[in-house]
Amino acid sequence: MNDLKFALRQLRKSPAFTAIAIITLALGIGLNTAIFSLINDLFLRGLPFRQPSRVLHVFSHARDQRVDFPLSAPRFMHFRDGQTIFDGFAGENGLAATVTGVGDPFQVPIFKTTANYFDVLGVPVIRGRTFLAQEEEGADVAVVTERFWKSRLGGDPNVIGRGLTLDGVSHTIVGVIPTLPVSWTGPNADIWTTKPFVIPGFSHERMMRGTAFLRAVGRLKRGISVMQARAALQLLENSYRAQYPEKIDAKSTTVIKTLPEDVTENLRPGFATLLAAVTFVLLIACSNVANLLLVRFTGRRREISLRMALGAPRASVLRLFVFESVLISLLAGIFGAVLAWQFVPVVPRLAANFLPIEQGSATAISFPVLGFTIALSLLTGLLMGLYPALQSSRGDIVDALKEGGRGTSGSVHQQRFRKVLVGAQVALSVTLLAGASLLIASFVRLSRQDPGFRFENLWTCFTVLPEAQY
Numbered sequence: 001m002n003d004l005k006f007a008l009r010q011l012r013k014s015p016a017f018t019a020i021a022i023i024t025l026a027l028g029i030g031l032n033t034a035i036f037s038l039i040n041d042l043f044l045r046g047l048p049f050r051q052p053s054r055v056l057h058v059f060s061h062a063r064d065q066r067v068d069f070p071l072s073a074p075r076f077m078h079f080r081d082g083q084t085i086f087d088g089f090a091g092e093n094g095l096a097a098t099v100t101g102v103g104d105p106f107q108v109p110i111f112k113t114t115a116n117y118f119d120v121l122g123v124p125v126i127r128g129r130t131f132l133a134q135e136e137e138g139a140d141v142a143v144v145t146e147r148f149w150k151s152r153l154g155g156d157p158n159v160i161g162r163g164l165t166l167d168g169v170s171h172t173i174v175g176v177i178p179t180l181p182v183s184w185t186g187p188n189a190d191i192w193t194t195k196p197f198v199i200p201g202f203s204h205e206r207m208m209r210g211t212a213f214l215r216a217v218g219r220l221k222r223g224i225s226v227m228q229a230r231a232a233l234q235l236l237e238n239s240y241r242a243q244y245p246e247k248i249d250a251k252s253t254t255v256i257k258t259l260p261e262d263v264t265e266n267l268r269p270g271f272a273t274l275l276a277a278v279t280f281v282l283l284i285a286c287s288n289v290a291n292l293l294l295v296r297f298t299g300r301r302r303e304i305s306l307r308m309a310l311g312a313p314r315a316s317v318l319r320l321f322v323f324e325s326v327l328i329s330l331l332a333g334i335f336g337a338v339l340a341w342q343f344v345p346v347v348p349r350l351a352a353n354f355l356p357i358e359q360g361s362a363t364a365i366s367f368p369v370l371g372f373t374i375a376l377s378l379l380t381g382l383l384m385g386l387y388p389a390l391q392s393s394r395g396d397i398v399d400a401l402k403e404g405g406r407g408t409s410g411s412v413h414q415q416r417f418r419k420v421l422v423g424a425q426v427a428l429s430v431t432l433l434a435g436a437s438l439l440i441a442s443f444v445r446l447s448r449q450d451p452g453f454r455f456e457n458l459w460t461c462f463t464v465l466p467e468a469q470y
Helices: 002-013 015-044 073-082 117-121 146-151 226-243 259-264 268-298 301-309 314-343 346-350 367-393 397-403 412-447
Strands: 055-061 086-100 106-113 141-145 163-166 169-177 191-193 212-220 253-258
Touching: 002 015, 002 314, 015 259, 015 268, 015 314, 015 367, 055 226, 055 259, 073 086, 073 212, 073 226, 086 117, 117 212, 141 146, 141 163, 146 169, 163 191, 212 226, 226 253, 253 259, 268 314, 268 367, 268 412, 301 314, 314 346, 314 367
Parallel strands: 106 191, 141 169
Antiparallel strands: 055 212, 055 253, 086 106, 086 163, 086 212, 141 191, 163 169
């Protein structure tokens, strides 16, 4: 505690140095904390389903293309009836509908699912139940999210059994489920119904030709690996191709991805680039502060030598000076956490069109993020202060005492280390500037591309006509 108090007094004696070091480090730690918070929400925390890594999303690739397409109804049925690797195989058909009878009419995406869809995903039920097997083909029933129940239905305790009109057809609400993440459903997804094999405007015969429209998911049985599932689905694909050569999708190949992989794979390269960039910023900040500490500790060689001449062990002297750097990094970590807390909620608003995080759902004040910030601050402070303290505590005690209050430029090793730090800062800065320049140049070029039509004063809109009337 005495060493800690002494370190605090020393920092208070040098307010300019302390402020510059804390601000420099706070910027690096804050940016890293903010990006880590988003990575935690997107990649590490996982989807709110039961064992999401055991759930596979099954796609099809048309011929030699690499675009992920849904499954057709005949392909889905063939896989569902012939598979032995899943505990359940379910499908979902995404559409849009106009909701009436709940205030002003409004349009929302709705999803028509097989009866076992929520069981396969492992979604719990807050009120009521999910769909029954006998309701899949003909019942007009609906499951809504907790968000819809509270915002649109006023948290009605008698919501089970209440009517909900979709495109002019009354549906009975049978269950309330938690609000699912936008990374899986897309924004504003609140309503699920049955009749998954119904496409507005398509006859049953036309649908069975092989049109792709079903998002298919399967939960692996215990003991079945993803590789085994891929091999089993390859056999089913071959049998489908042999049995239904006339179907549109007969020559399509089957692709599977785990839910976490499917939801985040398009974002991983971008976030890896961001993480690398902010890591460079942190390294630049660390080298800058380490250089300041080296100069600061070198100027206190007489104090260090006097302590050692009076019998202080070298370890206690090192601890005394390392405490200063750790205190600086901890204070910077606090300010960095505040900076991240302010910055993280802004990102989903700025990138709402392509970032699968709902506004208000991402926050920097979570235990993993706080733990990351604290660990990053302690590690940064330890690494920054240890080497300068080691270098400053070396050397001849008598020479240091003779120097008195005169300034010193440090030993050859210290000067060499400072040059290395400066060179590293320049190299990292040039790399960051080059990357930023390339990104800005690419953005400018993209914004100047000719779209092929005149877009001045042009607006686009989207509307859904009621299925029962049109």
